Amino acid sequence: MMVKRSNLLILDVIYLICMLVSTIVSFTLFNHALISLSFWMNLVASYVAITAIWIYARFIMQNMDRFKRFVPGYTALGVVLVSYLICVMIYTLLTGSADHALRWFVLLHTVTFAIATILCGIIMIYIHSLRSHEANEQTKIEDLHLIEKALQQLLHTMMQHPVLTVEEERKTVQSLIELVKYSDPITPDSLEKNDRQILMDIELMNSELANQYEAGELVNSERIASQLSQLRFRLKERNQQILISKS
Numbered sequence: 001m002m003v004k005r006s007n008l009l010i011l012d013v014i015y016l017i018c019m020l021v022s023t024i025v026s027f028t029l030f031n032h033a034l035i036s037l038s039f040w041m042n043l044v045a046s047y048v049a050i051t052a053i054w055i056y057a058r059f060i061m062q063n064m065d066r067f068k069r070f071v072p073g074y075t076a077l078g079v080v081l082v083s084y085l086i087c088v089m090i091y092t093l094l095t096g097s098a099d100h101a102l103r104w105f106v107l108l109h110t111v112t113f114a115i116a117t118i119l120c121g122i123i124m125i126y127i128h129s130l131r132s133h134e135a136n137e138q139t140k141i142e143d144l145h146l147i148e149k150a151l152q153q154l155l156h157t158m159m160q161h162p163v164l165t166v167e168e169e170r171k172t173v174q175s176l177i178e179l180v181k182y183s184d185p186i187t188p189d190s191l192e193k194n195d196r197q198i199l200m201d202i203e204l205m206n207s208e209l210a211n212q213y214e215a216g217e218l219v220n221s222e223r224i225a226s227q228l229s230q231l232r233f234r235l236k237e238r239n240q241q242i243l244i245s246k247s
Helices: 002-029 037-062 064-069 071-092 095-160 167-181 189-215 221-246
Strands: none
Touching: 002 037, 037 064, 037 071, 037 095, 064 071, 071 095, 095 167, 095 189, 167 221, 189 221
């Protein structure tokens, strides 16, 4: 954390130096045009460009993990900001003659700023779309992981009461865990509801078994075997549908 703070402090110092240098250079080279609109337009535009790059750099430094996941998008955003700064610096060279065509000079600055803003907006929408897609994919992976955990809990419940559980049933649950472990973790949208229903059925089965074991009731082995067989069929059918959707 100390390293990150020191890096941010260095970045802040560099930002202040850039702002100071930009101010000194502008007032030194174009002191004859201090009363012109083009001078102040260039100065404000340079402040905006430098500040935008500073904010961008701070964001990247504070969110390096996010940057690594979406390198193309954030890199494109940086390219747009740097390009805008370069354009502003080029326009600054025209300060001396800009007053002769002030209307076109204002239009040039406005169009450049608008294009940069639109491009940044498009890139941010693209990054947001990727983030939403990633979050959705992570949720789908988590659903299958929860199914595996539920089966492991079911097996744990059975292992706690070996006398009341048939060995074949425990083996069946173990095979189901292996089946889930090596299943495709990315569930299509059409099968999400099916995965959640499977999870709910396993949790319900585990809850019923635990209550029966605690109450000392006789467990219906045929019903358990039928439920496990149905679970196996639904999981296999799920995997087959995923293969079909990808073919």
